[in-house]
Amino acid sequence: MSRAFVNEDAGIDRPDLPELPLSPHPNYVTPRGLADLRARLEARLADLAALRAREERLDKLPEAAAERDIRWLEARLASAILVDPAAQDLSGVAFGLAVTVADEDGRETVYEITGEDEADAALGRIAPYSPLARALIGAQVGDEVVWKRPAGDLTLEVVAIGLPGGQPGA
Known part of the structure; x- marks a missing residue:
């Protein structure tokens, strides 16, 4: 048999793949x-x-x-x-809760602060270490927060705090 048809790597069981990174948070x-x-x-x-x-x-x-x-x-x-959202105090924005904010033009958006692995901007789910979540955590209804974005700072007013999916509060 010609050497051209010999797989010299045939004994290798596992190709070298880089490990997936784990968050430091x-x-x-x-x-x-x-x-x-x-x-x-x-x-x-x-x-x-x-x-x-x-x-x-x-x-x-x-x-x-x-x-x-x-x-x-x-x-x-x-x-x-x-962290069970139902056990959270709804008086301030916290992990697992949904928060409704209004921008400077009065447009309202609902965000849910979730774990990094379930964060999905298209669904309004944000990671707790994102700039928006960091600005919101601890805020109460009526507070204004500044979301520091690459496109420029945006002031948001906290309109409501609740459980995700419109579940009634604890």
Whole structure:
């Protein structure tokens, strides 16, 4: 057989993939965020099992990626600090709560301060270490806060504080 057809890397079980970065911040999670992390872990475990059940397993990269994702999810779950929004005092903006703010033109927007892993700007979910969340945390209804943005500072008035999804207060 010609040397051109010999795979010299055939004995390598795991391609070198960089580990996914872990946040240096405390890993606060809401019950929804914790459930989502668990569901994502279960899905990746199922993916890995399916990859290992393949007849043709010459390409180890998908398995290595799944294993790396599983390590990251397990680390996030191990460091999770559960905060129940229903246990929060609604007198001030805090982790897990929804806050309605009005900008200088009177337009109202609702933001929910969530864990980093469930933050999604399109859904109005912001991480607790974001500039907007840092400006809002601790504010009370009627307070004005300044959101320091690259596009310029924006003054927001806190209009309402409540539980996410319009749930009644504690």
